Amino acid sequence: MKRIILFTLSFCYTIMVSAQTDVYKTEINIPYYEEDLRAEDKYINDRCVLDIYYPIGKQGFATVVWFHGGGLTGGEKEIPQALKEKGIAVIGVNYRLYPKIKAPKYIEDAAAAVAWAFNNIRNYGGDPSLIFVSGHSAGGYLASMVGLDKRWLNKHSVDANQIAGLIPFSGHTITHFTVREERGIPGTQAIVDDLAPLYHVRPDAPPLLLITGDRNMEMLGRYEENAYMMRMMKVAGHSETKIYEMDGYGHNMTAPAFPLLLNEIQRIIQK
Numbered sequence: 001m002k003r004i005i006l007f008t009l010s011f012c013y014t015i016m017v018s019a020q021t022d023v024y025k026t027e028i029n030i031p032y033y034e035e036d037l038r039a040e041d042k043y044i045n046d047r048c049v050l051d052i053y054y055p056i057g058k059q060g061f062a063t064v065v066w067f068h069g070g071g072l073t074g075g076e077k078e079i080p081q082a083l084k085e086k087g088i089a090v091i092g093v094n095y096r097l098y099p100k101i102k103a104p105k106y107i108e109d110a111a112a113a114v115a116w117a118f119n120n121i122r123n124y125g126g127d128p129s130l131i132f133v134s135g136h137s138a139g140g141y142l143a144s145m146v147g148l149d150k151r152w153l154n155k156h157s158v159d160a161n162q163i164a165g166l167i168p169f170s171g172h173t174i175t176h177f178t179v180r181e182e183r184g185i186p187g188t189q190a191i192v193d194d195l196a197p198l199y200h201v202r203p204d205a206p207p208l209l210l211i212t213g214d215r216n217m218e219m220l221g222r223y224e225e226n227a228y229m230m231r232m233m234k235v236a237g238h239s240e241t242k243i244y245e246m247d248g249y250g251h252n253m254t255a256p257a258f259p260l261l262l263n264e265i266q267r268i269i270q271k
Contacts, residue, residue: 022055022056022057022058022085022087023055023056023057024053024054024055024056024084024085025053025054025056026051026052026053026079027051027052028049028051029049029050029051030049030050030051030052030116031045031048031049032048032049032050032093032109032112032113032115032116033048033112043096043100043101044096047094047095047096047097047109048094048095048096048109048112048113049077049094050077050091050092050093050094050113050116051077051079051091051092052089052090052091052092052124053079053084053089053090053091053092054089054090054124054125054126055087055088055089055125056125057125058087058125059125059127060125060126060127060130061087061088061089061125061126061127061130062088062089062126062127062130062131062132062164062265062269063088063089063090063091063117063121063126063127063130063131063132064083064088064089064090064091064132064133064134064261064265065091065093065113065114065117065131065132065133065134065143066078066079066080066083066090066091066092066093066134066135066139067093067095067110067113067133067134067135067136067138067139067140067142067143068092068093068094068135068136068138068139069135069136069137069138069139069140069170070097070137070138071137071138071177071178072097072098072106072138072141072176072178072179073097073098073099073178074097075097075138075139076094077092077093077094078092079092080254080258082254082255082258082259083258083261083262086262088265089121089124089126091113091117093109093110093113095109095110095113095142096109098178098181098182102182103176103178103179103182103195104152104195106142107142107145107146107149107152107195108152108155110142110143110145110146110152111146111152111153111155111156112156114131114133114146114153114158114163115153115156115158117131118131118156118158118162119156128162129162129164130164130265130268130269131162131163131164132163132164132165132166132167132261132264132265132268133146133147133163133165133166133167134166134167134168134169134261135168135169135171136169136170136171136254137169137170137171137251138171138172138176138178139168139169139171140168140169140170140171140172141168141171141172141173141176141197142171143166143167143168143171144166144168144171144173144197144208145195145197145200146160146163147160147163147166147205147206147208148160148166148197148200148201148202148205149194149197149199149200150200160205160206161204161205161206163206164206164207164265164268165206165207165208165209165264165265165268166205166206166207166208166209167208167209167211167260167261167264168210168211169211169212169253169254169257169261170211170212170213170218170219170222170226170251170253171197171226172196172197172222172225173196173197173198173210173225173226173228173229174190174191174192174196174198174225175190175191175192175193175195175196176195176196177220179191179195187220188220190221190225197229198225198228198229198232201229201232201233201236201238202236202238203233203236203237203238203239204238205233205238206240207240207241207264207268208233208238208240208241208242209241209242209243209244209260209261209264210226210229210230210241210242210243210244211243211244211246211253211257211260211261212226212243212244212245212246212253213245213246213249213250213251213252213253214245214246214247214248214249214250214253215245217248217249217250217251218250218251219250219251222251223245226243227243229241229243230242230243244257244260
């Protein structure tokens with residue numbers, strides 16, 4: 001599916017105006033695992049932390065849990081500038097990286113961070129029914145895995161269907177190429193197993209907005225696997241899967257994609 005994106009700025013403008021008088025606070029390096037686990041594993045203690053950016057004195061706002069990219073081998077937590085001062089909270093998450101660990105540890109970390117959001121966002125004024133999970137590239141893959149494969153959040157007594165929306169940016173829907181590298185499988189050999197979001201297609205999943213770069217500029221068929229994901233979700237009976245292809249943008253397509261994320265939050269809030 002080829003789409004030329006024409007942005008409407010009405011929502012973005014509205015929230016920017018309403019947020020101009022808001023005051024925001026950032027708290028950094030908050031551990032999302034229990035103290036006993038951190039005490040026995042230095043890498044967990046050092047790496048498994050998150051930052052939260054939120055409006056002070058407001059109640060009932062939405063939250064975006066954002067996972068950074070970097071191929072599951074690099075990258076650092078971030079609060080994307082495009083999501084600041086929009087009347088929402090943003091949680092930037094660090095997770096453990098290959099080769100210090102192997103799959104599925106980084107998925108376990110992503111789930112633990114999302115569970116932290118569900119268990120704690122009310123303390124900051126946020127609405128736990130309005131938690132959205134997103135991220136770019138490897139972060140998009142993690143967002144999809146946590147939201148579609150229910151076993152990861154089940155470990156924390158959280159139902160993945162409580163997620164208000166999944167919005168992966170340019171994420172793998174097949175098994176991630178780093179997972180394949182761990183197994184000695186080349187990046188050009190596609191695998192769909194239980195570590196692939198495609199393996200967990202289901203009709204009752206949260207709303208799913210897939211965003212990729214231009215199919216002619218993206219990495220290794222990234223658009224095509226997302227298009228297949230969209231098609232299979234619809235075949236399975238999921239009524240709220242959409243895909244957008246950002247014409248003229250390659251894999252680093254986050255800047256024009258952030259307005260789509262914000263619009264999706266507003267759409268779901270207004271349902």
